[in-house]
Amino acid sequence: MAQTKINPIKVLLICLATAVVVGLTAGYFYRPLESSLQKTASLMIMGFCLALLVIYAVLTFRYWRVEKRGSWQFFQVLTLTAATGLAVQLSGALASPLVLLYGLLIVLSIFRSDKWKAVPLASILLIELGSSFLGGRWRQELLPGMTITAALTLLYVISLVITRRGRSSGAGGQPAMSFDEPVIVQKDLKEDLASLCSLIQAAMRTKTSAIFRADNPTGTLNMMAFKSYSAEVIKDASLEIRSSLLGWAARERQGLLYASYERDSRDLGYYRKSEEVRSVLSVPVLQESEVIGVLVVDSEQAGAFNENDKILLAGFAEEAAKLVHFHQSHSALGLEKDRLQQWNSRLELMASRLKINDVIKIIQELIPRLVPCDHIVLLEVLSEPGKARVLLSDPANAGYPAPGTEIDIAGSLSEQAVNLKEWRSVDDFYRRSIGINRFSEDERPDHGFRSVLAAPLLYEDVCHYVLVLESRQPKAFEADRDTIHIIAGQFSLALKSAAMYEEKETLAIRDGLTGLANHRRFQEYLEETIAKAGSQPVGIALFDIDFFKKLNDNYGHPIGDAVLKEVAARLKRSISSFDFVARYGGEEFIAVWPGRNDKEAAQLAEQVRLAIEGEKFQTTAGDLPVTVSLGVASYPQDAKKKAELIKAADEALYAAKKGGRNRVVRFAAMEKDPG
Known part of the structure; x- marks a missing residue:
């Protein structure tokens, strides 16, 4: 994933603007209106303020004509806020006519910025309140300060409401304001x-x-x-x-x-x-x-x-x-x-x-x-007739159906879209008093949505998904x-x-025959598990089917494949979903138990052995007895590296076979008692 590059100019502007805001808050740049009108200071301040007014004129023109919403970044918002605060403070603070620029700044930032719209209002309040209190002017500026604060806050709220309505406006199916x-x-x-x-x-x-x-x-x-x-x-x-x-x-x-x-x-x-x-x-x-x-x-x-x-x-x-x-x-x-x-x-x-x-x-x-819509639902059509899985229901609090659930869509508008492979819609549920359900019989009749559109998503002329859009407005999608x-x-x-x-x-x-994870996935999983384990144990068991070659020779490969499938099925039932099992290769399988030492892993391996041995395998050649031999090793007790751990389990498996098969052997116990 590409890393975001840092623009040093933007960083510098943010730092400078922050320093200016801090200085303005401390009152360092405050000049009374009378002082600002002195000749020497007046020329500099007027030049700065005139340049700022030109900038605002350009920004206002671009807002209405060129720029798209949400284009302002943080450095732009903060820099303009600092410049505006500086102009106001240099020309008399709350007594300055340039205080009107605060209102324009708030409006522009709301319409131009998605994330930083609150920065100007917060900065303005910080600057004016801080400068007034620290400069000892708070008594004479209390009333005008409260008035301006209330006005700016009200302007912020009104602008925010207007933009939100403009962006989500869909009444009568009209597109969003632009x-x-x-x-x-x-x-x-x-x-x-x-x-x-x-x-x-x-x-x-x-x-x-x-x-x-x-x-x-x-x-x-x-x-x-x-x-x-x-x-x-x-x-x-x-x-x-x-x-x-x-x-x-x-x-x-x-x-x-x-x-x-x-x-x-x-x-x-x-x-x-x-x-x-x-x-x-x-x-x-x-x-x-x-x-x-x-x-x-x-x-x-x-x-x-x-x-x-x-x-x-x-x-x-x-x-x-x-x-x-x-x-x-x-x-x-x-x-x-x-x-x-x-x-x-x-x-x-x-x-x-x-x-x-x-x-x-x-x-x-x-x-x-x-x-313009108030509810989006994406259904996955399941193989069982009339059944669907809810992949998306946004917003989730909009009501039925709940995301992640399976629902019965029989007789609903959604099922019509699936079966007919064409759009199904209702332009006004309330006016037409429609008796059909949108999704299922389980939904409430007073769902609150007036317009509903169910669009089948087809490929190869088969409907695999249904996209349902809902709105509380009538004829919203026309x-x-x-x-x-x-x-x-x-x-x-x-x-x-x-x-x-x-x-x-x-x-x-995945292994194509058994459906278990394959050798490649096992290697990846064990590598990941050991890396995460730290000092915690990881137990593994490598095992294979006893006399499998003989079984293949006597009954043929189709019977051998059937045995492999049944072994895999019993493994899935015997091993927790929190653990891992894979086909290692040929008639060999391997299990991984994170957090288990070799003795605990050996107990779990014994359960696997009993599950395989416990009931004969039903095949077209008759009921066949099948057993497995298992070799158990654990990290970090028996080995600290993946390859060494697998080798230890393999040696234990060899010892199990040599010892008569249909048994579990721990690598640690094998070393103590080689015989």
Whole structure:
């Protein structure tokens, strides 16, 4: 993770501003109004105050015209506060007409800063009260001080209420208040398409992902965005639709798959020099029935893409088409620059967060910024009909359903979205007296939400999740339908990519036959456990199935596999979820018991031995007796390093086999009594 760089200029400004505030509080800079009007002092003070007034004029203009909300940082807020306090103190403190700048400072800081909006008011009160008391002027300034303090506090509260209402306003489905001007659509479209390319590259493990926009009058495909590990991609590549390789996908309106690409990469049209490319996949981007572009990915590995990948890429192509439509009509949707930039930044974030929980956090953070809603629910559709798991319910105190629970959605609006694979909505629950439940029969009828929208998140034509948005306003989502379409489509692909990633990650650490952790995961776990243990013991037991080779030879490998699966199942039942068990290799297994010494580990190993021996294994070859031999060792008693600990357990296992099998042997006891 990249570390945040410290800007020395910002640090210096913060230190200087802090020193000025301290000096102002102590009254060092106070000048009576009469003294400030003397000729020599007057010129300097007037020059400083005039410069400050110009700064405020520029900031006010930028507030209404250019800057987006929340752009001020701490050093800016503190520096402006110190400068304003200095101007007021130099020109008579509370008697100065510049005291009005305090009010402007408070308003600007509330609208311009998210985190530091309270800094100016707190600093102003500190400066004026401190200067007045320490300067002995508090008696004559008591009444005007109380009046100004009350006025500034009231102004702060009013401004805060206005900004909060402006940012969350959604009455009648109107977009949040904005003072920003529309942006150039083309630039933002390229940024969003570039983010989509990043997501595609992460999900499909590509070398290059690129999106071309079709220019039908000229008959060309023009590069709009790309993401690549190669520095030789032509950023402004233009291909002939009629004759180029990728143009075929646009001409024929179907996907083009080269599982084993043997031509020069320059023939693709977007590489400047010859590159290592062994697989290519391309699909058309369609908007209604018109081809508006081509989406292409390539890889350095032969066979990297198949028909399933073609389906996945076609899903990404649909989202690219939606993004184009989204940006073409964004003015009608009322999506101002601030919201588009938030969407683009979160889309980029999704490309680098391939865990389902991370995607859910982005959903939780982003949707309220783009769509006015009071409750967000994300349901995972389970394999059992009518069942769903609540992955997200935000805010949690909004009522049913509770996050992390499984619910029965049979007969609900959510189930309709799942079964029909289309949006289901109610624009006003109260006016229409709807009798259908949003989620389940367990919910209260007086839930308080008037608008409800259930959007199925599909991939490969199967609904895996349902996104439900709720608002206490009627018809809250009518104006944001296109926005929600884009959000739902992107989140659907992000959740699919995350699920595929987690599945691959699970396969990398799980044994395919038994479902236990594999050898690699065991090595990592034991390393981590020993590192955390310190002086605390860690017991392990290495064991294998007695006469397993003979069993395989007599009954065949299918029976051997069945025995391995049953051993794994009994291990899962015998070993606590707080402990660890893995398939070490072949017929060998290994268990780890953090916090257990060798004697305690040996007792637990004996329970495992009895669980295996206690009941015969039912197989297609009949009921078979199965036993195991176990060797126990512990850290730090028997070894202080991972490799030495495993070796000690292995030697104890060898002693158990040599001693007649179907027994537990401790490494420490074996050393005392080798026989």
